[in-house]
Amino acid sequence: MTEQFQSNIPIYLQLVNKFKYRIVSGELEAGSKIDSVRDLAIKYEVNPNTMQRALAELEREGLVYSERTAGRYITKNKELIVKMRETIANEIIDQFIKRMESLGYSKEEAKKLFIEKIEKGAIK
Amino acid sequence: MSNLVEIRDLTKRYRNKAVLSNINLTLKSGHIVGLLGPNGSGKTTLIKILTGALRDFEGRVTINGEKIGPSTKALVSYLPDKSYFASWMRPIDVIKLFKDFYNDFDEEKCIDMLNRLELDEKVKIKTMSKGMIEKLQLCLVMSRNAMLYVLDEPIGGVDPAARDFILDTILTNYNENATIFMSTHLISDVERIFDTVLFLKEGEVVLHGDIDDIRAREDKSIDQLFREVFKC
Numbered sequence: 001m002t003e004q005f006q007s008n009i010p011i012y013l014q015l016v017n018k019f020k021y022r023i024v025s026g027e028l029e030a031g032s033k034i035d036s037v038r039d040l041a042i043k044y045e046v047n048p049n050t051m052q053r054a055l056a057e058l059e060r061e062g063l064v065y066s067e068r069t070a071g072r073y074i075t076k077n078k079e080l081i082v083k084m085r086e087t088i089a090n091e092i093i094d095q096f097i098k099r100m101e102s103l104g105y106s107k108e109e110a111k112k113l114f115i116e117k118i119e120k121g122a123i124k
Numbered sequence: 125m126s127n128l129v130e131i132r133d134l135t136k137r138y139r140n141k142a143v144l145s146n147i148n149l150t151l152k153s154g155h156i157v158g159l160l161g162p163n164g165s166g167k168t169t170l171i172k173i174l175t176g177a178l179r180d181f182e183g184r185v186t187i188n189g190e191k192i193g194p195s196t197k198a199l200v201s202y203l204p205d206k207s208y209f210a211s212w213m214r215p216i217d218v219i220k221l222f223k224d225f226y227n228d229f230d231e232e233k234c235i236d237m238l239n240r241l242e243l244d245e246k247v248k249i250k251t252m253s254k255g256m257i258e259k260l261q262l263c264l265v266m267s268r269n270a271m272l273y274v275l276d277e278p279i280g281g282v283d284p285a286a287r288d289f290i291l292d293t294i295l296t297n298y299n300e301n302a303t304i305f306m307s308t309h310l311i312s313d314v315e316r317i318f319d320t321v322l323f324l325k326e327g328e329v330v331l332h333g334d335i336d337d338i339r340a341r342e343d344k345s346i347d348q349l350f351r352e353v354f355k356c
Contacts, residue, residue, distance in 0.1 A: 005316055007345030010336035042295050045288075047156050049319040050336065 003044050011046055015054035018044075023063055023074055024085035031076040034064065126188075128153045128272060128303050129174065134183035136169055136327075143169045144327045147183070153271070154300050156317055158335070159307040160346070161324035162354045167307045168205060170324065171276050174305070175202040188271060198227070201270035205277045207257050211250040215243060215260055226268055234267035237293065255282040262290055266297040273298065275306040279314065291317050312347040321346055323353060 005014050022028040034040070037055065041048040055072060058064040062080055066072045075081065100110035129151040136144040144166045151157060161167050172178040173185060176197045187196040209218055215238060222229045238245060241259050249257060258281050265273065278294075279287045287310070295317060298304055308314055315321075321338065323331035330353065331338070335346060342349055 007312060007315060007347060008339060008343060010339045011316060012336050013340075038300070042292070045292065045295065045316060047317050047319040048295075048300060049155065050316075053336070 005046075012050050012053040012057065015044065015046065015051065016057050019054065019058055020063065020084060020088065024081055024088060028074050030074055030078055030081060032074050033070075034072045034074060036071065126153065127151070128188060129305075130184070130186045132184040134173070134181060134185060136166075136173065136178065136181040142327055144173075144181075147327075147329055149322070149329060149332065151303055151305065151320075153303055155320050156294075156298070156304045157306065157320045157322060158311070158314065158318040158346075159305060159322050159324065160311060160350055161307075165324045166327040167324055168276060171202075171274055171305075171307060174272070175200055175274055199271040201226075201265045201268040201273045203261055203265040203273075203275040203278055205280070207249075207261060209249045209257070211248070213249050214247060215245045215249070218249070218260070218264060219245070222264055222267070228269040230267045230269060233297075234263055237263040237267065237297070241289070255286050258282050259286065259290065262293060266293060269299070271302050273302060273304045273306075275304065277307055277309070279308060279310055284313070287313055311350055312345065315346045318346075323350070325354065 003018070005011050019028070023030075028034065034055075035043070037048055037051050040055075041051040044051065055064060059066065059072075062077065063075050063084065064072050065075060096114070097107070097110060100113075101107075105113070127150050129149070131147055131149040134144055134147040134149075135142055147170070159167050159170070169178065173181055173192070174187070176192050176194075179192070185192050187199055190196050213221075219231060219234055222234070223231055235245070238260070241263065243256060243260060243263075249260070252260070258278070262275075262278055265275070275294075279290050282290065291314060294304065294306075306314075306318075315335065318335050320333065321331070321335050322329060331349075338346065338349070344352075
């Protein structure tokens with residue numbers, strides 16, 4: 001299988017997150033056309049209705065828009081993409097802080113370790 | 125969208141034992157529905173009623189507004205849980221048989237699918253492995269242009285790689301105006317392709333709904349939920 005899903009979380013929400021990552025990382029370019037629901041469903045090996053629901057959610061959030069007959073496109077609104085990128089980055093940082101706290105580190109210790117790691121460039 | 129399948133007050137007894145009791149169910153077009161339940165819960169009985177193989181039941185069952193009969197059989201493409209090919213047959217013989225039997229059978233599509241699976245059309249079915257026979261049957265069934273595909277345990281006897289292929293085949297080959305109604309025990313392998321699930325317990329529908337809504341509500345996978353509902 002090409003894509004992994006967690007089976008206890010609605011798949012459409014997981015698809016929404018996968019698309020968000022691909023949009024903010026630039027893998028899916030602003031203003032570019034996206035594949036049809038059917039092709040995407042086959043690519044991600046999910047039900048077409050589930051894919052439809054994920055795209056509808058992305059549309060609701062403004063990250064994707066549809067042109068009546070021509071299909072769906074990634075938003076051209078770069079500001080929105082930047083904002084979404086920040087939101088996701090904040091979520092990752094929150095998770096980091098929470099997990100470090102659950103390991104018993106104080107905020108100061110966590111910060112120190114984090115800065116050390118970044119400066120050493122230990123992560124590839 | 126219109127109702128493709130309507131089941132009202134369906135009860136089926138074998139002698140005095142009710143195998144299905146008072147089932148009410150509506151299925152719309154354009155869905156992939158998972159029919160889940162433990163052994164003996166009535167899955168195959170329900171499937172046989174939908175496909176017209178069992179006629180003596182109480183209640184009202186319609187497909188596309190018509191009562192179950194010869195006209196609905198033409199709308200339903202059925203994959204039974206057992207192979208029914210004669211041992212002398214080769215895939216080309218079965219293809220001929222399907223062509224004669226079903227107006228909506230797309231021979232070209234079927235041969236194309238067999239080729240992609242690298243199934244030889246001229247080898248005797250008798251010499252095929254269980255997995256190969258299951259793949260052949262699925263190719264035949266999915267090559268019909270039906271309104272309702274009823275698949276009874278389509279992935280039961282195949283290895284995980286072939287399972288992925290079969291799921292892919294189902295997703296690629298069904299048209300969006302049709303509905304697929306599929307029973308299985310291997311829930312975790314297939315739950316990603318369903319949009320609707322139906323739990324059958326001792327002949328009654330105990331759960332029926334949108335699969336992502338159920339995941340969100342229960343915070344569980346369908347596989348986990350199944351294990352809880354049907355705990356032995």
